Amino acid sequence: MSLPAALEPHPRTDAGASALASLLADPQQTMLAFDFDGTLAPIVDDPQRAHASARSVDALERIAPCVGKLAVVTGRPVEAAVRLGGFADRDGLSRMTILGQYGTERWDADTGESSVPPPPESVALVRAAIPELLAELGIEGARLEDKGHAVVVHTRGLADPASAQQQMSEPLAELARRHGLAAEHGRYVIEIRDSSIDKGAALRSLVAETGTRTIVYAGDDLGDLPAYAALTAMREAGEAEVMLIAVASEEQRALMPRADLVVHGPDELSEWLERLAEVLGC
Ligand SMILES: [Mg+2]
Structure with missing residues (x-):
């Protein structure tokens, strides 16, 4: 054609x-x-x-x-x-x-x-737990975005955004799982939400x-x-x-x-x- x-x-x-x-x-x-x-x-x-x-x-x-x-x-x-x-x-x-x-x-x-x-309560619970989790990992300066139905952790702008994303990957996945949610990766972001x-x-x-x-x-x-x-x-x-x-x-x-x-x-x-x-x- x-x-x-x-x-x-x-x-x-x-x-x-x-x-x-x-x-x-x-x-x-x-x-x-x-x-x-x-x-x-x-x-x-x-x-x-x-x-x-x-x-x-x-x-x-x-x-x-x-x-x-x-x-x-x-x-x-x-x-x-x-x-x-x-x-x-x-x-x-x-x-x-x-x-x-x-x-x-x-x-x-x-x-x-x-x-x-209305957003699910599980997302709010995860959102509340993230600052302490990042502090325990020694990650400073990651930006949190509260979307209601999801919470997003941005590593863009950090000195080494890829390794910060890697470092927080499993702890965030575990936190998400505890609340029946999933942690999904994007371009220097991890987003926690209902993955269905x-x-x-x-x-x-x-x-x-x-x-x-x-x-x-x-x-x-x-x-x-x-x-x-x-x-x-x-x-x-x-x-x-x-x-x-x-x-x-x-x-x-x-x-x-x-x-x-x-x-x-x-x-x-x-x-x-x-x-x-x-x-x-x-
Ligand atoms: Mg896009």
């Missing part, structure tokens, strides 16, 4: 190229879904300042009226994703849905309303709800692997055409072998989205 030269680089897999052709042929049957941090938003030292790339949001605002659904599927609470993305201020993004905390929370742009269930909720299940239910037949998903980190797995399974079952984009970085390359298209960092994703907006004529 021939894809527009303007959209290079093209997907390196036949399945990805087929999904992209389907997107171009029938964008109204397509969902474009994105992770937030490291995908739409460049990684910065302070996660409270990780704003979405303006170029990507501009491109999404152009694309939005042409496609069936735009989604952001993130580990962040929806409040933070809406604020850092500036999504509520964009009239053009009325077809956007944000699934926050891996699908626990939801925000829809058309209504502006959020659904945020993941981006794969979140995406599956949104696909079922919207009835979209073609799905493009972009992510950068280990938390995106369940999304990759769910969409790959849907593709193999013939339920959907799927194109997986890996936003590669020096810190994390786990998604690359599974991706149909690899871009290097959020800026290259912005450029690709701008080209897609051009080709769609949006």
